[in-house]
Amino acid sequence: MRKKKQTGAFTDSFRYALNGIVYALKTERNLRFHVFFAFLVVEVSFFFGLNKVEWAVVLFAIAAVISAELFNTAIENLVDMVSPEYREPAGKVKDIASGAVLFVVFIAVVIGLVIFLPYFIAMGNEGILKKR
Numbered sequence: 827m828r829k830k831k832q833t834g835a836f837t838d839s840f841r842y843a844l845n846g847i848v849y850a851l852k853t854e855r856n857l858r859f860h861v862f863f864a865f866l867v868v869e870v871s872f873f874f875g876l877n878k879v880e881w882a883v884v885l886f887a888i889a890a891v892i893s894a895e896l897f898n899t900a901i902e903n904l905v906d907m908v909s910p911e912y913r914e915p916a917g918k919v920k921d922i923a924s925g926a927v928l929f930v931v932f933i934a935v936v937i938g939l940v941i942f943l944p945y946f947i948a949m950g951n952e953g954i955l956k957k958r
């Protein structure tokens with residue numbers, strides 16, 4: 827059996843983790859889209875001046891979506907390694923992993939609506955009042 831590669835230092839573990847994120851970003855279009863959208867949401871959050879609790883909820887939702895995407899990518903790679911040929915159970919594993927991402931994204935969208943909709947409505951109302 828092949829010996830496990832010695833890593834040791836904490837900085838090595840950190841580097842490997844970063845490599846994983848960079849690899850996933852290079853290969854997964856969906857992840858790139860979610861990261862882009864996350865930056866957009868953070869900008870909008872600064873613009874509206876969210877309170878501490880709102881910031882915490884928004885950042886947690888972003889973290890949940892991006893980590894779900896990373897886990898999904900890891901599972902896809904694992905499935906491709908274990909079952910490069912077409913097999914129904916392999917497909918199911920991938921579908922379930924994608925389903926997990928879809929679920930988290932759906933909840934994140936609901937959170938986004940709950941937090942940002944009142945700000946957008948207030949902004950719209952201010953605009954209407956200024957025009958009068």
Ligand SMILES: Nc1ncnc2c1ncn2[C@@H]1O[C@H](COP(=O)(O)OP(=O)(O)OP(=O)(O)O)[C@@H](O)[C@H]1O
Nearest residue numbers: 856902909910911912913914916917918920921924
């Ligand atoms: N080895 C396999 N055996 C059976 N079905 C598979 C296999 N690989 C993929 N599939 C089916 O094809 C679908 C798409 O698989 P693919 O590897 O292309 O993922 P993907 O489209 O890159 O996913 P994502 O869009 O989340 O990155 C899977 O959800 C699964 O239903």
